[in-house]
Amino acid sequence: MVKPYLKVNAHLHTRYSFSAFDNTSQALDMAAEEGVQVVGINDFNTTAGFAQWHVGCVRRRLYPLFNIEMMGIDEPLRDKGLRINDPNNPGRIYISGKGLAYPVILAGEPAALLDRVAEESDRQVRAMCSKLNALTAGYGICLDANEVAGSLTKGNLRERHLARALRLAVEEIYDTAARAESFYTELFGENHASPIRDTAGIENEIRSRLLKAGGAAFFPEDSRAFLPVGDIKRIVLAAGGIPTYPFLGDDARGRFTDFEADLAHAAKKLKEWGFQSVEFITPRNSLETLEEYAGYLWDEGFIVTFGSEHNTPAMEPIELRARGGIPLTEKLERINYMGACVIAAHQQSMAEGAGGWLTDNGDRTAPP
Numbered sequence: 001m002v003k004p005y006l007k008v009n010a011h012l013h014t015r016y017s018f019s020a021f022d023n024t025s026q027a028l029d030m031a032a033e034e035g036v037q038v039v040g041i042n043d044f045n046t047t048a049g050f051a052q053w054h055v056g057c058v059r060r061r062l063y064p065l066f067n068i069e070m071m072g073i074d075e076p077l078r079d080k081g082l083r084i085n086d087p088n089n090p091g092r093i094y095i096s097g098k099g100l101a102y103p104v105i106l107a108g109e110p111a112a113l114l115d116r117v118a119e120e121s122d123r124q125v126r127a128m129c130s131k132l133n134a135l136t137a138g139y140g141i142c143l144d145a146n147e148v149a150g151s152l153t154k155g156n157l158r159e160r161h162l163a164r165a166l167r168l169a170v171e172e173i174y175d176t177a178a179r180a181e182s183f184y185t186e187l188f189g190e191n192h193a194s195p196i197r198d199t200a201g202i203e204n205e206i207r208s209r210l211l212k213a214g215g216a217a218f219f220p221e222d223s224r225a226f227l228p229v230g231d232i233k234r235i236v237l238a239a240g241g242i243p244t245y246p247f248l249g250d251d252a253r254g255r256f257t258d259f260e261a262d263l264a265h266a267a268k269k270l271k272e273w274g275f276q277s278v279e280f281i282t283p284r285n286s287l288e289t290l291e292e293y294a295g296y297l298w299d300e301g302f303i304v305t306f307g308s309e310h311n312t313p314a315m316e317p318i319e320l321r322a323r324g325g326i327p328l329t330e331k332l333e334r335i336n337y338m339g340a341c342v343i344a345a346h347q348q349s350m351a352e353g354a355g356g357w358l359t360d361n362g363d364r365t366a367p368p
Contacts, residue, residue: 004330005337009318010040010065011096011246011279011307016049016154017069018161020310024049027310027318028056034319038340040065040307042096045118046156047104047239054102065343066100068239069246070117073226083257085248088213094246095232098277098305099347099356101240110238113231118156120225125157127219128211132162135216139183141169162217163206164313167199200313229273237362240350242303242343244277245270247293249285252323263293267300274362277303277339282332287322290332298335305339306332 012027013019021027031039039062041053050066057064071094077084078091086092100106106114129145136142148165149157174180177196184202185192188209194201210217227235233243250256260266270278278297282290290306298304306320306328320328320336328336346356359365 005333006038006340007034007036007319007333008038008305008336008340009036009307009320010038010098010305010336010340010343011042011067011281011309012039012318013043013309013311014041014049014053014154015152016046017043017156018153018158018311020313020315024052024056028053028060028062031062031318032060034317036062036318038063038065038337038344039318040067040098040305042067042069042307042309044069044071044156044158045114045121047100047106048154048156050100050102050104063344064102065098065340066102066241066347067244068097068100068236068241070095070097070114070232070235071226072229072232073223074229077259082259084259085246085257087248087251087257092226093229095229095236096244096246096279097236097239097241098244098279098303099240099242099343099350100236101347101350103351104239106235106239108238110235113227114235117225117227120222122157124219124221124225125159125162128159128217129162131217131219132166132210135187135210136166140173141166143169159207159211160203160311160313162211163203166206167202200315203313233274233362237358237360240347240356242277242346242356242358243275243362244279244303244305245275246279246281249280249293250289251284254286263296267297267302270302275302276358276362276364277305277343279305279307281309282306282320282322282328283308283316285323287326287329290322291329294332294335298339303339303342304335305343306336
């Protein structure tokens, strides 16, 4: 039976930030093989992958969406200790931009702001690399940040790249699983949990134990790395895109952040902030939460789209599922497809110079 809606995955990271994929071709080949016909690149702090994404999609007869993701800060909510869509850091807020103009039009002061954020992020990761080397020097392991950036990235160095580089260095130096296991046990302590064959688990453990807040190699971000919500919206609008709030949704225990627990209040606040669009990363949410939240927000007039991110070491299917591999319902597929249609129409209209779904200051020019 032919499904009535095209399959859409509107949020995929590539090696221009961090990705489970070896390269863009692998991501797009998987999409084509799985019948996902609309695919959105969604890297952190950069549009550098847009051209390669466009060419690859054209070759495979896929429809490309051009997106970006940034991290911001809401200082009043941070001061109150309230979590928004980061489960661990009060006041921290992830924001996407959907349907950016391609070819890229971002320039001037908004482009300079984005460059500054990327530079501050790079500086932080390089500082963590130095601290990580201090921990591993006694084992004959010393990572060169420039080499890591050159071999594992397309220029956007992140802490996940350090975790991968350390795992690869351990595999090169320790020629047996037993010796590598001994290294990690010494590094992490007796509560080291990930099996040595679980490469994604090892990388996640390195990151969570050493490179996140409280870890021995953690280096705090400079406040310049986090822009206010208004500045991020301004960058997205200047790039021709639609500012979008990514819902974290429920975790495996059914818990929500302080901001998202009251859906009606969250929707009201997002409208006050000027957001017309939201998204969900479906593999991390229950089907019930996706049905409730996406349905409510669509009915409230938001564009709603879904993605998988693929910004961890674990390789998952590109065809979207809810947590536990549960297929999306037809209702959710319809919402995702209709949301992607609005973004695609906006993107195409912007490319033709005719203006899009939003005005320059983010107001709607047409209903959803």
